[in-house]
Amino acid sequence: MNEESIRSLSVRGVSYAYRLLRHPEPVTEPALVLGGALQGMFGWPQMDEELGPVADVVTADLPGMGGAEPLPPGPSMEVLCAAILAVIDDLGAPRINLFGFSYGAGIAFSCAQRFPARIARLVLGGVPADVGDPQVHAWQQAAEHLSQGDAAAFATLAAEGLLCLDERRYVARRRLAFRYVRRAMLQAALYSPHAVDSLRRALTDRPDFAGGLSGIPTLVFSGEHDTVTAPDRQRAFAATIGGSRFLTIPDADHWVVLERPQEVAELTARFFTDEPLETAPALVPAARPERAAGDPACV
Template identity: 50%
Template sequence: MPEEVLRRLNIDGLSYSYRLLPNSRPSTEAVLIVGGVRQGMYGWPQMEHRLCPEATVITADLPGMGASDTLRDEHDSSLLCGAIDQIIDDVAALGAADRVNVFGYSYGAALLFTCAQRRPERVARLMLGGVPTDFSDAQLAYWQDAADVLRAGRHEEFVTMATEGMLCMDPRRHVHRRDLAYRYVRRTLLSNINSASEIYRALEERLPLAGGLTGVPTLVFCGEHDTLTSTASQRRFASTIADSTFVSVPDADHWVVLERADVVADLAHGFFTSHQENVLPLAPPVPLPAQR
């Protein structure tokens, strides 16, 4: 594993950081990884193991994530998109990359799609997983109830609600390593008990994810049993992007990056290095025509 470089940046008075794992002889552009709510820069070991031999890898603690400063009430997704832009610019200033491959999961997928729409010339390839495309009124009400439970100080009840709200709990659907994912999410929420407001903010704000995208090869993937944001809605979203591919990963739900971490890492390696024959051995990806 290459020796990491830590860089600290500032936006609107908030301090945040990113981590650079340099590759002196890369075969593809640097890969920037941004996860969901509360996912920090040290949570991607499988991705690093698979991608570091091919590329410089960048992971981040955006504001409100990992060890970075907490977001204030007045902040929204535009600040996080600005922070991502700053990382890309800082990496370029270091001479590491003028363009980057980007990997976004869950809320990070929505942020990176928005950034790619604004600055497509800076993005070589775009890979988005668990894209938060559509939430029902019932789901928003569920998460509002969870936030109310937390504000009432019923922490254990909140953690149970939040964990079950992000995982497929239907025993009739096989989810690989479901118990592990459940324990991980529950432990993460217990250690960051005030994350309810950030989860609800991400759901309530609902970045539009409209307008499509051209000029950036894109791969959208999700777990076949994603109950937080449906496979059908993510497939529809992918169809609005020119030169897009959609993959549904078997035996996984919204936490596909944990339950099928090896498959997701192989998927990223194949896509970012253009070794498409290695994209996904479990099921072939489906190219999608862009909607008119």
């Protein structure tokens, strides 16, 4: 049985914590999972399920996220990367496998650029490498509602800005994903002391996806209907990483980790254990539910 523990750390005067699900006999390096600006250490059960049988699984409330202390004013990437390096050192691991989704993809990429010798393999999903003005404007409106105390309007606008709502495009678990994202945003707005600042940083302190990378096996994946950064733009970003692979996951949008969670987790586990990806379920269209006459085509 995998043993779970929580470790508290501090970087540059900011306290934070990470969660370790330890495998008694791992077959690959520890796998650190990073998510979006408002995601914390307890939101990755699918990764526990797929990565837990082969590796130590690490999730975190990084500075400014979840239950951690807030980030100091100013650019945050140096602090976040220093926090992750401290986690690697605390694990006693020479190298780790690193998974980053959405905002977490930017943090993971920045870490790989700063200390490549500590990263064994890199998986980046839903990479916000080129966010369009309409999305930024929608999130700014959402942030304005939040600053005015209207948490419900904030949660709705934020969720709408992160998902593909075009009913002409089939997205697996669309309604479920929308409800989940909206609820998560609402709970963060109501109960997280960092919600406003975390959203502001995700909008204005965006990671730099330039500069390229080499020497680290890297997989970049996108939902085929991602409206935050189009798959073609994510493919162009992947091309700046030497020897990387880019995959498009059908029937999903930006929130592919919610719409096809097990498939993404299995794809990641395969990559971290050097298994072939060609037959991964994530590359096969999702099974579409039967629907009665008159039901919408996209659910």
